[in-house]
Amino acid sequence: MNHDLTIIEPQMAASPLDANQQIALLEQELAVLRQEQEHLKTEALALKESSSLYQQAMAAASNGISLASATLPDEPLIYVNAAFEQVTGYSAAEVLGHNCRFLQGPATDPLAVKAIRQAINEGCVGHTTLLNYRKDGAPFWNEFSIAPIHDAQGNLTHFVGIQADVTARKQAELALQESEQRFASIIGSAMDSIISIDEKHQILLFNAAAETMFGYKAAEVLGKDLTFLLPGRYHQHHSQHITTFSQTKTTKRSMGTLDLVYGLRSDDTEFPIEASISQVEVSGQKIMTVILRDVTERQRAEEERHRLQEEIIRIQSSILQELSTPLIPLSDDIVVLPLIGSVDTLRANQVMETLLHGVERQRARIAILDITGVPVVDTQVANALMHAAQAVQLLGAQVILTGIRPEIAQTLVGLGINFGKIVTRGTLQSGIAYAMGQDQMV
């Protein structure tokens, strides 16, 4: 709207006006002036109304609004709204005339403050989130922005600041950040490889243990198919296994049932692994996590343990064999083999072997086979003992069978066993006596 007054110049010089004409002219001018006055009144009213509307809007705003002078030294506040008072706990009266830095404190990030200082110095828009302190000393996160205000001539006159208390959001962000860090450090410090894949079996997560185990950096394998880490012969079977698992409702399972037990390192070497798999659905996306343990050492230890066990069993059995068929030399010519406990075919064979070797080694003339300690002598045992005695005789030695108790003698007779040239004695002593040439009963 044009506020300039329109002045109608009286035409005095052209032809002098009479009094009536002059009065009419003045009335005309007066009417124009009255009209202008009405305009100005209306405008002033409108301005007043809109200014009070702005003030009401600022007062009702839920964000803090502040105005600072850009022409006075140290940008003092000249206006703060009710929300500013509410958020900061300071009344307008307490803060007007002061720079807004009174809201800052020990944990306010100096870099954020520096960015605002720069925006003010350059007379431009600035935006930051920083820690401020209420009047009662309680900290709050203030997301605030400042913008320059210029007059009609383009001179910088003020800065307007908008403050928003974003403490709740910031705390949630920090909590999320912390929990992510915690999660990352747990995953990162795990001894087992943790590898997560999506429904297409593409690797989403590859922890530090997996990096060490497979010899790849996470960046090298992320997005790759999981089979990248397996020897080729397992690819098809493995993919099928994972697909089947993802289609089940099962949330976790050991992969022990799967024949696959080998991983493939970046240097193409293979290593045995123990695996388990679990699945979760996050925001509609299925994520499967495979936990792998390198069992090379365990397998090696198991093999060693197995080898040692076999060795112990072998030594034990040879000791037992020696103990079960002990050959005692009585003199240069005579050896005694006392048998204790039951005798089966295997032991009878051992008896034969021990006797033959002993007789040959000692060049013995007489071998005494004592069965005092054998509880049962059946056909099989009797035959086996007879074979042993006959074999010894073939070496040129004589066999004396001692310890034949009456019931055994009865059994042997009942069995119809032919003792041929084998000398028999009831007791070991009489057998020894015989062998020593003291027995006269032969």
Ligand SMILES: Cc1cc2nc3c(=O)[nH]c(=O)nc-3n(C[C@H](O)[C@H](O)[C@H](O)COP(=O)(O)O)c2cc1C
């Ligand atoms: C309009 C306006 C509002 C401001 N509001 C805040 C605020 O809410 N919190 C804050 O820490 N700083 C605020 N500042 C910034 C500080 O007043 C000051 O400019 C900042 O600390 C950088 O200056 P300095 O380095 O001299 O302290 C505001 C500045 C202006 C001009």
